[in-house]
Amino acid sequence: MFLTTRVRYGIRALIEIGINYNKQPVLLKVISKNQDLSLKYLDHIFTRLRTRGIIRKIKAKKGGYLLTKSPKEITLYDIIEALEGIGNIECLEDSRICPRTNHCGARVVWNRLNVKIIGVLKSITLEDFIKEHKKINKTKKSTGFSI
Numbered sequence: 001m002f003l004t005t006r007v008r009y010g011i012r013a014l015i016e017i018g019i020n021y022n023k024q025p026v027l028l029k030v031i032s033k034n035q036d037l038s039l040k041y042l043d044h045i046f047t048r049l050r051t052r053g054i055i056r057k058i059k060a061k062k063g064g065y066l067l068t069k070s071p072k073e074i075t076l077y078d079i080i081e082a083l084e085g086i087g088n089i090e091c092l093e094d095s096r097i098c099p100r101t102n103h104c105g106a107r108v109v110w111n112r113l114n115v116k117i118i119g120v121l122k123s124i125t126l127e128d129f130i131k132e133h134k135k136i137n138k139t140k141k142s143t144g145f146s147i
Helices: 005-019 028-035 039-051 076-083 105-123 126-143
Strands: 055-058 064-067
Touching (some): 005 039, 005 076, 028 039, 028 064, 039 055, 039 076
Antiparallel strands (some): 055 064
16 A cells, blocks of 8 residues: 555654643644654645644644544544545546446455455554554663664
8 A cells, every 4th residue: 555755744743743642732843853854844734634623723822733532533544534535446436437337347346445445544543553653662762772
């Protein structure tokens, strides 16, 4: 599966915010520095995430970004859909595209695959990413190894 840079960077940024869930908002410049990502590119990503209701911006002296839901309620499907959209096979989106729709065995298989992929994407949550991030970083700290 191909995930765009926008999705990968978006997930990294959401992990930063998710780690601070129920705490203070996280500044975009802090995420940019911690993740070594362009501030301008992150702003573009965050505009999409805000528009889709995944994060919200707090405008105050101690402002920044917060998740709108808990990390366990935000799925990988939600994130990809917000940042790129889920790219389905054209004939599954609109059966009028192909005159073979009614007698195409491949379309049936593509549909089964599509259903499974969406199921997997909906089963993985931001909380899963955060747990793995914490596990890896705890190990690095305990061994004195860091990147």
